[in-house]
Each structure stands twice: as structure tokens, then as C-alpha cells.
Amino acid sequence: MTDTDQSVIEVEELRRSYSGGFEAVSGISFSVARGEIFALLGTNGAGKTSTVELLEGLAEPTDGRVRIFGLDPYRDRARVRPRTGVMLQEGGFPSDLSVAETVRMWAGVTSRPRPAAEVLELVGLTARSSVRVKQLSGGERRRLDLALALLGRPEVLFLDEPTTGMDPEGRRDTWDLVRALRAQGTTVLLTTHYLEEAEELADRLAILHEGELVLSGTPAEVTATRPSRIRFTLPDGTGPEQLPLSLRAAAEGQRVEIRTDRLQTALAELLRWAEQEGVELAGLDARSASLEEAFLEIAQNRRTGTLGRTPEQDDRTGSDDTMAGTR
Known part of the structure; x- marks a missing residue:
């Protein structure tokens, strides 16, 4: 699983600094293999979000190297973005649209989108398709976030706190879906504060603290x-x-x-x-x-x-x- 030739995500000596000289990411390195679930863990302020934004191509590293499919996600964004799915902590959808309308709107700006009915069935929102977004529970909104991340059949899926606000049943259903995606060859990079979630899902994980990668390995190796x-x-x-x-x-x-x-x-x-x-x-x-x-x-x-x-x-x-x- 860790053969470099099979790595879909490669991070080498990655650094990210902000104005004032604060270094949020301090020279971290790791790789993620095709079809692997990799969890990035850390306390608040550890550098997880700063790292994931670099992987998603939303910003350019201060130093170091990031490659997704062997491409620079920032400079080659037009080639990388159609092959990735991103589930943010909060989607910020128009509250007066229905669930189905939101999916169709998002599909209009997505390459090769799945049918709306298919993606809503995947995340268990079929029965709520006509409900307005503002009437959804917090857990249902997270399911909608996940649906939109899956619309383009991503080869790499970034999940940022995917089950926040979900009830236990919804969390388990989401875990099953993520495992099914892995079985189909999707590579998943996950950030979560639910350590049970990382233990259940991750093939490997890395723990960040104050911008440094302090420990990595399988959950069994870390424990x-x-x-x-x-x-x-x-x-x-x-x-x-x-x-x-x-x-x-x-x-x-x-x-x-x-x-x-x-x-x-x-x-x-x-x-x-x-x-x-x-x-x-x-x-x-x-x-x-x-x-x-x-x-x-x-x-x-x-x-x-x-x-x-x-x-x-x-x-x-x-x-x-x-x-x-x-x-």
C-alpha cells in the first residue's frame, strides 16, 4: 500500500507560513496510496486545515512539494480538480433551495456528474429530496455535503469532519459508504475529531501537533x-x-x-x-x-x-x- 509508484497523494517537506511569520505547517512528509483511507489527526491549531487546503490546491505552499496524481494541485488545478471531491466542514448552500435543487445546481458545474437520484440514494437522502435545505437537521446537511462531494465520481475524496452532527446510525451509514468507496478504488483523506472514526476507517493515519507530524502508521502501530x-x-x-x-x-x-x-x-x-x-x-x-x-x-x-x-x-x-x- 505504501509503494511510491502507487501513491496518489505525495507530500514532501511541506511548509505553510502566514503573514507575521507564523508557520502553520512545518516540513511534513507523507504519502497516500491508491484506494487507501488516510486520516490526518491533530488538536485545534495543529495544522490540519492548512495542510488540506494545500492538498486541495486552494493555496500554494511556502516551501516543499505536493503532488496529486503526480500533478501540482495549485498550478495544475484545472487538471486535478475534476478528479477530486471535497467535503468541507460547512457547505453554505442556499437555504431556500430543496435538496434535489441543490444537487442539480451543483451538478451543473461538475464534470461527468452522477444522476441526482443516484447520489441522494448513496447518502440516504432520497426521502428528503423535496425538503428545503434550511429544514434539514445538522446531520442531514452533512449528508448533503457528502452527496455533492461524490457527484463527480472522484478518484480522490477529501473529507473534513464528515460525520459532525450525525446521529449514531447516520455515522455508521457514512462509514459503510466510505468503506464501499475505498473498495471501488477511491482514495480518501479524512480529517476528524472523532478518534473512534479514525480507528474504524483509516488504513493509516498521521498525528499533527503545532504544525509537525509527530507520529504516523496504522492505527494498531500508533496505539x-x-x-x-x-x-x-x-x-x-x-x-x-x-x-x-x-x-x-x-x-x-x-x-x-x-x-x-x-x-x-x-x-x-x-x-x-x-x-x-x-x-x-x-x-x-x-x-x-x-x-x-x-x-x-x-x-x-x-x-x-x-x-x-x-x-x-x-x-x-x-x-x-x-x-x-x-x-
Whole structure:
């Protein structure tokens, strides 16, 4: 999937500065393969929108290189734009037009548009085709935004916060549609604040912070950079200091949390100890890190200057909560 010859989107040392010297994008590089869903994540102000605008050809980079289909999306916009679809955070459609009228209007300025009925069926708006835009719910407006992005049968689809305002059913339906588009060969670049969405959809992702790309890979690779967690409550009379020395544990009263890069080994050792000591571990919960946990820890560690540190390094420098049961 990452073979350069198959890359539809290529970004090399991309920079974007604004007046006053503020650099919103600071030399980032990544590529997206044909038929891949790539999520670009980051906190507010991380540089996502500035990056996507460069990919869409809406502005010229301050420095670096962007290529879509091997073309410059800014200088070759007339050749690139008909092959891409863009779903903005807000479409800004005329509120007095109906859904069907809005689609037909947009089709008039779109190369090789799908039939209006087809695209409305794709996004689940067929039954609302005669309703005025101003009467749509927030989630329905997002579906209309998506319909217009799909009108031209895009080879590359840019989705900016595609499911904001949708109910759970609408969000799942949209995910299914995006997966179906990928199966048909569409390349998707997604920005979202719903980390579950990125975890569900993305083949690969990149996390931006303050204009820099700090981590990239598959969702599994990104979550593997953070420790797994084991949580439980000890009974009265048994303190965290009685845990085996090899189990690193943070405690608040009787509630214990173990962070480990060896989840299966640590859990097995904990259960053996509990059985031997006759200790009941109430509320026992063991799980790998989620993308949300990894994202939040990356943002926090970036602020405190500990990005990339291992749990063992954090332990030696005392960056975690008060520890019990360790050497």
C-alpha cells in the first residue's frame, strides 16, 4: 500500500507560513496510496486545515512539494480538480433551495456528474429530496455535503469532519459508504475529531501537533506506542505494595492501575499472584491502549517534552503518578 509508484497523494517537506511569520505547517512528509483511507489527526491549531487546503490546491505552499496524481494541485488545478471531491466542514448552500435543487445546481458545474437520484440514494437522502435545505437537521446537511462531494465520481475524496452532527446510525451509514468507496478504488483523506472514526476507517493515519507530524502508521502501530492498562480494586487489608515487584502500579487508595508493554505476561502474573494469595481483584479490566489514549498522551507529552519516552523512562524520572509496589 505504501509503494511510491502507487501513491496518489505525495507530500514532501511541506511548509505553510502566514503573514507575521507564523508557520502553520512545518516540513511534513507523507504519502497516500491508491484506494487507501488516510486520516490526518491533530488538536485545534495543529495544522490540519492548512495542510488540506494545500492538498486541495486552494493555496500554494511556502516551501516543499505536493503532488496529486503526480500533478501540482495549485498550478495544475484545472487538471486535478475534476478528479477530486471535497467535503468541507460547512457547505453554505442556499437555504431556500430543496435538496434535489441543490444537487442539480451543483451538478451543473461538475464534470461527468452522477444522476441526482443516484447520489441522494448513496447518502440516504432520497426521502428528503423535496425538503428545503434550511429544514434539514445538522446531520442531514452533512449528508448533503457528502452527496455533492461524490457527484463527480472522484478518484480522490477529501473529507473534513464528515460525520459532525450525525446521529449514531447516520455515522455508521457514512462509514459503510466510505468503506464501499475505498473498495471501488477511491482514495480518501479524512480529517476528524472523532478518534473512534479514525480507528474504524483509516488504513493509516498521521498525528499533527503545532504544525509537525509527530507520529504516523496504522492505527494498531500508533496505539502500540503507548502502554496497555490493567485496572482493579484490591480488598481492604491488601495494599498495592504487596503486589509482585515486577508489576508497575499506580494506586489511589485501593484502586490500582498497572501500565505495561507486555499485557499478556503482566496479566498472567497478576492472576497467579491473586490466586496464590487468595485475593479478589474487583472490577478487573485489562485492555490495550485506544487511539484516543495514544492521541491524548502524545498531545500531553508534546507539551511536557516527554514525547517518545518509554514507560520505564517515565518511571525513572518520576513523571507518572505516585508509584507503589516498584523497586
